[in-house]
Amino acid sequence: MKLFVIIKKELLDQIRDKRTIVASILMPAVIVPLLLFLTLQKTPDDGLNTPAKINIQNNDTLIKSLIHESFRNSEFINTESPSEAMLKGEADLYIQITKSGEKYGTLTIYYDPARSISLNSYLAVNDLLKSHFAIPEIKLSDVQITSSTIRNDTENNTLLILSLILPVFLMLFAASSTMSSVIDISAGEKERSTIETLLSCSISRTAIILGKISAASVIGFSSVISLISGLILCSHLYPRITGGISLLNFCGIKNILLVLMMTAISVFFFSAAGMVIGLYARSVKEGTILTLPVIILSSALSSGLITSDPFTINRIYLLIPVLNFSYLIRSVIFNHHELLLILISAFINLAYASLLLIISCRLLKKESVIFRS
Amino acid sequence: MVLSDISFSINKGEAVALVGENGAGKTTLIRILSLILKPDKGSASLDNISFSDNPGYIKNRTGTLFSGDGALYDRLSAKENILYYAQLNGVKKTVYNRMLETLTDDLSLKDFINDKVSTFSRGMKQRTALARTLITNPDFVILDEPSTGLDIIACNSVKKIINGLKAGGKTVLFSSHSTDEIFSCADRIIVIHKGKINCDKTSGSYQSEHGKDLTFYIK
Numbered sequence: 001m002k003l004f005v006i007i008k009k010e011l012l013d014q015i016r017d018k019r020t021i022v023a024s025i026l027m028p029a030v031i032v033p034l035l036l037f038l039t040l041q042k043t044p045d046d047g048l049n050t051p052a053k054i055n056i057q058n059n060d061t062l063i064k065s066l067i068h069e070s071f072r073n074s075e076f077i078n079t080e081s082p083s084e085a086m087l088k089g090e091a092d093l094y095i096q097i098t099k100s101g102e103k104y105g106t107l108t109i110y111y112d113p114a115r116s117i118s119l120n121s122y123l124a125v126n127d128l129l130k131s132h133f134a135i136p137e138i139k140l141s142d143v144q145i146t147s148s149t150i151r152n153d154t155e156n157n158t159l160l161i162l163s164l165i166l167p168v169f170l171m172l173f174a175a176s177s178t179m180s181s182v183i184d185i186s187a188g189e190k191e192r193s194t195i196e197t198l199l200s201c202s203i204s205r206t207a208i209i210l211g212k213i214s215a216a217s218v219i220g221f222s223s224v225i226s227l228i229s230g231l232i233l234c235s236h237l238y239p240r241i242t243g244g245i246s247l248l249n250f251c252g253i254k255n256i257l258l259v260l261m262m263t264a265i266s267v268f269f270f271s272a273a274g275m276v277i278g279l280y281a282r283s284v285k286e287g288t289i290l291t292l293p294v295i296i297l298s299s300a301l302s303s304g305l306i307t308s309d310p311f312t313i314n315r316i317y318l319l320i321p322v323l324n325f326s327y328l329i330r331s332v333i334f335n336h337h338e339l340l341l342i343l344i345s346a347f348i349n350l351a352y353a354s355l356l357l358i359i360s361c362r363l364l365k366k367e368s369v370i371f372r373s
Numbered sequence: 374m375v376l377s378d379i380s381f382s383i384n385k386g387e388a389v390a391l392v393g394e395n396g397a398g399k400t401t402l403i404r405i406l407s408l409i410l411k412p413d414k415g416s417a418s419l420d421n422i423s424f425s426d427n428p429g430y431i432k433n434r435t436g437t438l439f440s441g442d443g444a445l446y447d448r449l450s451a452k453e454n455i456l457y458y459a460q461l462n463g464v465k466k467t468v469y470n471r472m473l474e475t476l477t478d479d480l481s482l483k484d485f486i487n488d489k490v491s492t493f494s495r496g497m498k499q500r501t502a503l504a505r506t507l508i509t510n511p512d513f514v515i516l517d518e519p520s521t522g523l524d525i526i527a528c529n530s531v532k533k534i535i536n537g538l539k540a541g542g543k544t545v546l547f548s549s550h551s552t553d554e555i556f557s558c559a560d561r562i563i564v565i566h567k568g569k570i571n572c573d574k575t576s577g578s579y580q581s582e583h584g585k586d587l588t589f590y591i592k
Contacts, residue, residue: 192444192445192446192447193439193441193442193444194444194445194446196404196407196409196437196439196444197437197439197444197458197505198461199407199408199409200407200408200409200432200435200437200439201432201458201461201462202429202432202433202461202462202463203461203462367410370409
């Protein structure tokens with residue numbers, strides 16, 4: 001019976017702790033459905049339900065009408081450099097045709113296996129063409145249908161690995177190291193009772209908050225730099241860890257700097273968010289517990305749009321911090337950068353950070369928060 | 374703690390003891406005088422300058438030692454703690470160097486000034502915290518329970534420091550639960566009970582009326 005007394009007391013104690021309810025019950029209930037919801041965005045479930053952009057050599061009428069009849073959503077484009085158009089996301093498929101007179105020889109379908117829309121379009125069009133040219137009455141049985149990817153296997157592997165792991169790891173390390181640092185320098189002031197001495201100094205509370213957020217951002221960004229440097233060095237010495245090509249060779253210094261710039265803004269956002277939590281918390285321990293759901297949510301958001309097309313985004317997602325930059329980092333790994341989207345996301349993140357800064361300043365003026373015990 | 378009808382003035386060079394039971398409002402009053410909290414009503418002034426009109430001036434002229442374990446940064450050395458506070462208060466380098474030298478001698482900090490605070494005893498922390506409070510060379514010194522938790526030798530040092538400050542023309546307001554400290558340092562005694570001043574008398578007249586019974590006004 002005493003066993004049940006202990007169980008009952010502990011459960012009652014835990015249930016009355018709001019943090020337990022949030023971290024153990026509400027967060028899992030929200031995060032997994034949210035993650036699945038985001039993952040399913042822009043993922044064509046079958047064939048060409050999502051409009052695909054198809055480039056057919058010489059705008060071949062027969063092939064075009066075949067595809068158009070089956071997949072009316074498809075858009076046909078014509079460019080002089082089909083490979084480049086696919087690498088830029090301007091085309092999802094390229095069909096190369098060899099003909100002798102009116103007779104078809106080989107049809108080669110080029111696709112990008114790293115993009116789900118391209119892969120699904122390829123599967124659908126490949127099935128369509130094979131079933132069409134297999135009909136004996138057409139007497140074109142000697143037509144060969146082959147396929148090829150726009151990158152070689154090593155490039156595909158590297159792209160897949162980097163686009164999957166880099167945004168997630170960057171956001172995870174940015175969130176965890178920044179939060180841990182900012183909690184120590186905000187909630188730690190209360191725990192050490194140094195907050196009173198600090199507030200009695202000739203310095204404005206805004207300056208205190210800004211100084212602390214900047215320091216935590218430096219620590220968080222150092223962690224990000226360390227992550228990228230380690231990855232650059234290790235993948236240079238042992239390229240297999242990134243699929244065969246080193247990070248630096250695959251992305252190039254310009255793209256890496258762009259990724260770092262976006263992560264730096266995210267670090268500042270995490271720092272501001274952590275400051276609000278740290279100022280509210282009674283101690284470093286409580287602050288650390290309170291930041292846990294934020295870190296979990298950040299890692300969920302960072303992998304949110306992982307299956308979506310890196311060349312098109314529903315702009316509503318740009319309003320969500322972490323999600324916006326994780327998506328754009330993934331786009332940069334695909335060597336695709338839209339300056340406008342980066343600027344919008346930077347503005348959104350900085351706007352949220354500013355709001356959190358204002359909240360932090362307000363909290364630092366409230367007696368019930370400063371001396372919360 | 375809610376304070377009401379609190380009204381008193383302290384003359385330059387005077388040492389005033391703030392007495393009261395735990396939760397009486399002493400620390401709240403000290404936080405208001407240190408400009409950490411704003412009173413809902415009323416005003417305070419130093420050198421006829423209102424706290425609300427020129428908080429920067431007040432902060433520059435006031436040094437506060439808050440209660441607790443010195444309230445220092447454990448991972449910094451004693452010197453770094455003192456320097457940090459001096460820099461935040463805009464103390465000039467020449468003043469800082471001069472004050473640091475004086476305080477290092479007066480508070481016997483020399484042996485551990487470059488050591489990390491995490492290795493300090495309670496007494497060492499309190500001496501460091503006192504040095505930090507005084508590094509700005511404030512005219513008005515507030516000490517919230519400066520000798521709580523200290524051994525007899527350290528308590529005697531605190532008494533010497535308060536008397537030294539007084540002798541140097543500083544105005545001192547200190548809260549304490551130590552009868553010995555209060556009667557050997559204070560010129561005046563203010564007793565706070567449930568947020569109100571119950572007594573404001575010179576140390577001499579208090580002693581002649583009630584002896585050394587500090588609980589007289591808080592029963």
